[in-house]
Amino acid sequence: SQQGEEDPQALSIQEGENATMNCSYKTSINNLQWYRQNSGRGLVHLILIRSNEREKHSGRLRVTLDTSKKSSSLLITASRAADTASYFCATDAKKDSSYKLIFGSGTRLLVRP
Amino acid sequence: DSGVTQTPKHLITATGQRVTLRCSPRSGDLSVYWYQQSLDQGLQFLIQYYNGEERAKGNILERFSAQQFPDLHSELNLSSLELGDSALYFCASSVGQVYEQFFGPGTRLTVL
Numbered sequence: 271s272q273q274g275e276e277d278p279q280a281l282s283i284q285e286g287e288n289a290t291m292n293c294s295y296k297t298s299i300n301n302l303q304w305y306r307q308n309s310g311r312g313l314v315h316l317i318l319i320r321s322n323e324r325e326k327h328s329g330r331l332r333v334t335l336d337t338s339k340k341s342s343s344l345l346i347t348a349s350r351a352a353d354t355a356s357y358f359c360a361t362d363a364k365k366d367s368s369y370k371l372i373f374g375s376g377t378r379l380l381v382r383p
Numbered sequence: 384d385s386g387v388t389q390t391p392k393h394l395i396t397a398t399g400q401r402v403t404l405r406c407s408p409r410s411g412d413l414s415v416y417w418y419q420q421s422l423d424q425g426l427q428f429l430i431q432y433y434n435g436e437e438r439a440k441g442n443i444l445e446r447f448s449a450q451q452f453p454d455l456h457s458e459l460n461l462s463s464l465e466l467g468d469s470a471l472y473f474c475a476s477s478v479g480q481v482y483e484q485f486f487g488p489g490t491r492l493t494v495l
Binding site: 358 | 385387416418425426428431438439441471473475480482483484485486487488489491
């Protein structure tokens with residue numbers, strides 16, 4: 271089963287509005303990452319937030335992490351048409367000495383010009 | 384451009400065939416990861432190599448295998464292909480294990 275699940279599955283907003291996407295996960299993590307994927311292309315890393323951090327900013331992106339609720343949110347401010355993409359959260363899963371990222375199912379964001 | 388390269392970009396083949404997908408990681412990255420992305424399964428982690436050694440396994444079928452060579456490039460071998468293997472296959476690399484991953488452009492595999 272997926273470690274991370276994004277909500278909503280799809281989001282349509284007007285250019286200039288803010289977009290908020292949420293991610294919930296099941297087990298304890300070391301860090302949580304957000305990625306963007308334009309249709310049919312490779313994923314692009316946006317931001318990494320560690321388990322001891324509560325908020326992180328990068329340009330128009332703001333990520334929060336609430337480990338007590340096992341949830342994270344990604345806020346994109348002043349959205350642009352170029353922000354249209356799918357957004358995935360990814361959490362680390364450590365087993366023995368191995369480590370892997372588990373991706374959620376993603377939120378499809380459409381920014382209307 | 385992430386610095387990760389994948390070849391080929393597109394691959395069309397028939398059921399029962401075998402294909403090899405190739406990935407070159409970013410310069411300096413020791414970890415290589417393989418993912419499969421399909422419409423119904425989402426992005427699924429397949430396998431990870433670190434400096435030539437297998438480090439983690441995900442939902443990789445027995446018909447699939449991978450390796451990382453001394454020059455750190457990696458190959459994913461898919462055999463006895465089935466229609467359901469049609470998907471985008473991504474390679475990603477990172478410096479170590481607990482870091483952000485850089486994804487290649489993917490190989491789109493179509494099994495007819």
